[in-house]
Amino acid sequence: MSIAETIRSDIEGRIASGEWKPGFRIPFEHELVTQYGCARATVGKALTALARAGLIERRRKAGSFVAHPHVHAAVLDIPDIGAAIAQRTGSYHFELISSEVTTSDHRSPDFAGATKLRRIVGIHHGRSGPFAFEDRTINLDAVPQARDADFTREPPSTWLLGHVPWSEARHRISAIGAPTEVARRLKVAKGTACLMVERWTWREGIPITFVCQTFLGDRFDLIANFVPGSRA
Structure with a gap:
């Protein structure tokens, strides 16, 4: 050597x-x-x-x-965030902050017809501390088994990928300054540069989940691979 x-x-x-x-x-x-x-x-x-x-x-x-390790996610994929953080940092756990059953979520009009929703708020942690703040809603009309799922043992993203098939998804990605609550939970100053990833998933037109994940701006990369077409 x-x-x-x-x-x-x-x-x-x-x-x-x-x-x-x-x-x-x-x-x-x-x-x-x-x-x-x-x-x-x-x-x-x-x-x-x-x-x-x-x-x-x-x-x-x-x-x-x-360096702060980065989590890499494909733009057109739904990643298992826990597995991604564990791979990059060598450690991962999900801290469940709150969980409640409710009847509405004004952030996503797709849930307007739902009668029961489960809203989960938590933090994804890596070896070096908090990586992302998550606020997620699951449609219990479509996924009734999610009502009793123990998200202190398995994070919601991992549980959903393993238990609930989806047929359609949409992403929206925004650069934001960390709001007060998010900043407090991520242990940074209010207004710190962050990347907010919002994701909706459906199964045969029925909404499954809506999630808003806020990542510290220096710890998350979005990656897209492209194959050239026959014409430039």
Whole structure:
């Protein structure tokens, strides 16, 4: 193993173990040069590789910092957010804040004819802390078994993907400043840049669920893959 590979492996290990948490400033280049007894170019090579892997952020004149891991989601897919966070951070849990059965949800007119709805509010956590605030409504007329589902044991997104087939979905994605309650729950200042993902799903025209997920802006990526057509 080369010295550059050793430096990279050592830093990766500290990040993976949680010893160096997101936002932690790693030693300056000249400090690593002294520690490993190598050329500055060797240190630069290791840090460049770590930055390309998304593990650190290099800031001019400020140094290098452990990056907040990003959750990647396909624009045209419905991801299992828990699995995505666990894969990226090595840890995941869903904190259920509230759950109630109600008869209306003004945010989604599709539920106008429903007689019973279950509204769930919670936080998706990764190793480094809260990742997303979720406010979800499930149509109990269409999915009666969701009334008794224990979302302290399994997050609603995972439960729905495993139990309820859907035939149609719609996304709406917006850049917002964190509202007061969301900011408090995500432990950031009010107005912090966030990405809000709203999603509706139906089964044969019957509404299944509406969810509004608010992600910290530096921890979520939307990805779309395209295949070129026969004409430009």
